[in-house]
Amino acid sequence: MPHIDEAQAGLLAPDRIAAELRDDIVRGRLLPGSRLKDAELAERFGVSRNTLRDAVRTLVSDGLVVTRVNAGSSVRVLTEDDARDIYGVRRALETSAIEASSRVPAARFEAIEDALDGARRAVDEERWRDLGTASLGFHRAIVGLHGSPRLDAFFTNILAQLRLVFSVMPDESSFQLQWIDLDREIADHIVSGRRREASSALLAYLDRSESLIIDTIRAARSSRRAH
DSSP states (O other): OOOOOHHHHTSOHHHHHHHHHHHHHHTTSSOTTOEEOHHHHHHHHTOOHHHHHHHHHHHHHTTSEEEETTTEEEEOOOOHHHHHHHHHHHHHHHHHHHHHGGGSOGGGGHHHHHHHHHHHHHHHTTOHHHHHHHHHHHHHHHHGGGOOHHHHHHHHHHHHHHHHHHTTSSOHHHHHHTTHHHHHHHHHHHHTTOHHHHHHHHHHHHHHHHHHHHHHHHHHHHHHHHO
16 A cells, blocks of 8 residues: 555545545656556555546546546646646746745745755756656745645646646756756745745746747657658
8 A cells, every 4th residue: 555644644535546646647657648557556555446446537537647438547648738728827826826925924935945955855866757746846835835725736736737748858857957946046036035036037937848848749749740
């Protein structure tokens, strides 16, 4: 059985399993196109196949999994339109969170620093998949400045979709490394109360990241057509 944290301990089995699988996606353990096999997952979680299927249906409604007749279930492969929509959501939630940062206790900034520390450790130890996870954690911490459990839960699902989008990059380590210093700059602006500068830096960051991903998706599509 996988580790269950306190936040998941009180959930019904299908919701708990969905949360575990969503976390696997966020951490890059389940990639786009990965098959979700009922028998294997039911054994992993120690539940019936019906319970497992209830969990998978939750992930389908979250836009993380697709199920096809006679083909089973698999992790979604996201499209250019998906990527564009995800980045639109990020701009709205993350910039408004920065504006809200003047109203939160200083302790809320600790999650931002923890994510940055995790990213640095991942770089030092060349754990590139963990670097991507730490980067997502940094942006989760920014949205956490809203102080809203509902927004936190919603954004967790957005982060899972974002991790699937990141998978289009042929070299995720190089893609993630370029944001380390920008994350530090944004964090310093937020903690120092320079909210306008933080928002400006964040928007430039998101514009650049989105462009790289969209260009990569289009290049891959053109390559497939050529062959």
